Amino acid sequence: MKKNNDIEQILLNDSAFEQAVKTKIEHDFKKELEKKSNEIVYITNIKDVPKGKLFTKYSTFEVINKNSKTKSYINGVQAEGYLGSNVTDRIKLLAGESDSFVSGNSYVKFIKVKV
Secondary structure, eight states, X not given: OHHHHHHHHHHHOHHHXXXXXXXXXXXXXHHHHHHHHTSOOEEOOGGGSOHHXXXXXXXXXXXXXXXXXXXXXXXHHHHXXXXXXXXXXXXXXXXXXOSEEEETTEEEXXXXXXX
Protein backbone atom coordinates (compact mmCIF):
# COMPACT_ATOMS: atom_id res chain seq x y z
CA MET A 1 0.00 0.00 0.00
CA LYS A 2 2.91 2.33 0.56
CA LYS A 3 3.68 2.31 -3.17
CA ASN A 4 0.10 3.38 -3.98
CA ASN A 5 0.34 6.15 -1.39
CA ASP A 6 3.56 7.41 -2.97
CA ILE A 7 1.95 7.51 -6.40
CA GLU A 8 -1.08 9.24 -4.96
CA GLN A 9 1.13 11.86 -3.28
CA ILE A 10 2.99 12.48 -6.56
CA LEU A 11 -0.28 12.94 -8.40
CA LEU A 12 -1.59 15.29 -5.75
CA ASN A 13 1.61 17.32 -5.80
CA ASP A 14 1.63 19.24 -9.10
CA SER A 15 5.32 20.21 -8.97
CA ALA A 16 6.46 16.59 -8.54
CA PHE A 17 4.26 15.51 -11.46
CA GLU A 18 5.58 18.34 -13.64
CA GLN A 19 9.15 17.37 -12.75
CA ALA A 20 8.47 13.73 -13.70
CA VAL A 21 7.00 14.79 -17.05
CA LYS A 22 9.91 17.17 -17.66
CA THR A 23 12.42 14.41 -16.92
CA LYS A 24 10.65 12.04 -19.31
CA ILE A 25 10.61 14.65 -22.09
CA GLU A 26 14.31 15.43 -21.58
CA HIS A 27 15.16 11.72 -21.71
CA ASP A 28 13.21 11.27 -24.98
CA PHE A 29 14.84 14.37 -26.46
CA LYS A 30 18.35 13.11 -25.62
CA LYS A 31 17.57 9.74 -27.22
CA GLU A 32 16.41 11.49 -30.38
CA LEU A 33 19.60 13.58 -30.50
CA GLU A 34 21.72 10.43 -30.13
CA LYS A 35 19.90 8.88 -33.10
CA LYS A 36 20.61 11.96 -35.19
CA SER A 37 24.31 11.97 -34.26
CA ASN A 38 24.67 8.36 -35.44
CA GLU A 39 23.32 9.12 -38.92
CA ILE A 40 25.75 8.99 -41.84
CA VAL A 41 26.84 12.35 -43.23
CA TYR A 42 28.16 12.79 -46.77
CA ILE A 43 30.27 15.71 -47.95
CA THR A 44 29.87 16.41 -51.66
CA ASN A 45 31.92 19.63 -51.96
CA ILE A 46 35.59 18.71 -52.32
CA LYS A 47 36.62 21.97 -50.59
CA ASP A 48 35.02 20.73 -47.36
CA VAL A 49 36.60 17.25 -47.39
CA PRO A 50 39.28 16.61 -44.75
CA LYS A 51 42.57 15.89 -46.57
CA GLY A 52 43.00 12.59 -44.75
CA LYS A 53 39.63 11.28 -46.01
CA LEU A 54 39.92 12.04 -49.74
CA PHE A 55 41.91 8.97 -50.80
CA THR A 56 40.27 6.42 -48.50
CA LYS A 57 37.65 3.72 -48.84
CA TYR A 58 35.07 6.23 -47.52
CA SER A 59 35.18 8.45 -50.60
CA THR A 60 33.49 7.81 -53.93
CA PHE A 61 34.71 8.82 -57.38
CA GLU A 62 33.03 8.43 -60.74
CA VAL A 63 35.08 7.08 -63.66
CA ILE A 64 33.96 7.71 -67.23
CA ASN A 65 35.80 5.81 -69.95
CA LYS A 66 36.16 8.02 -73.04
CA ASN A 67 36.41 5.14 -75.50
CA SER A 68 33.62 2.83 -74.35
CA LYS A 69 31.44 5.64 -72.90
CA THR A 70 30.86 3.63 -69.72
CA LYS A 71 30.53 4.95 -66.21
CA SER A 72 31.60 3.23 -62.98
CA TYR A 73 32.26 4.14 -59.37
CA ILE A 74 35.44 3.60 -57.38
CA ASN A 75 36.65 4.47 -53.89
CA GLY A 76 39.40 6.94 -52.99
CA VAL A 77 42.11 4.29 -52.76
CA GLN A 78 41.40 3.23 -56.34
CA ALA A 79 41.23 6.88 -57.47
CA GLU A 80 44.67 7.45 -56.01
CA GLY A 81 45.86 4.56 -58.18
CA TYR A 82 44.45 6.30 -61.25
CA LEU A 83 46.44 9.40 -60.28
CA GLY A 84 49.70 7.47 -60.25
CA SER A 85 52.60 9.88 -60.07
CA ASN A 86 50.61 12.91 -61.25
CA VAL A 87 51.62 15.28 -58.46
CA THR A 88 49.94 18.38 -59.91
CA ASP A 89 46.45 16.85 -59.95
CA ARG A 90 46.96 15.33 -56.50
CA ILE A 91 47.83 18.74 -55.03
CA LYS A 92 44.80 20.37 -56.72
CA LEU A 93 42.46 17.68 -55.40
CA LEU A 94 43.80 17.89 -51.84
CA ALA A 95 43.58 21.70 -51.89
CA GLY A 96 39.99 21.58 -53.18
CA GLU A 97 40.91 23.54 -56.32
CA SER A 98 39.69 20.78 -58.64
CA ASP A 99 37.33 17.83 -58.23
CA SER A 100 38.37 15.84 -61.32
CA PHE A 101 41.33 14.70 -63.39
CA VAL A 102 42.11 12.77 -66.57
CA SER A 103 44.08 9.54 -66.49
CA GLY A 104 44.72 7.91 -69.88
CA ASN A 105 41.30 7.24 -71.41
CA SER A 106 39.43 7.86 -68.14
CA TYR A 107 37.88 10.95 -66.67
CA VAL A 108 37.77 10.66 -62.85
CA LYS A 109 35.51 12.96 -60.79
CA PHE A 110 35.00 13.23 -57.01
CA ILE A 111 31.41 12.52 -55.91
CA LYS A 112 31.24 12.27 -52.10
CA VAL A 113 32.92 11.18 -48.90
CA LYS A 114 31.31 9.58 -45.85
CA VAL A 115 32.19 11.27 -42.57
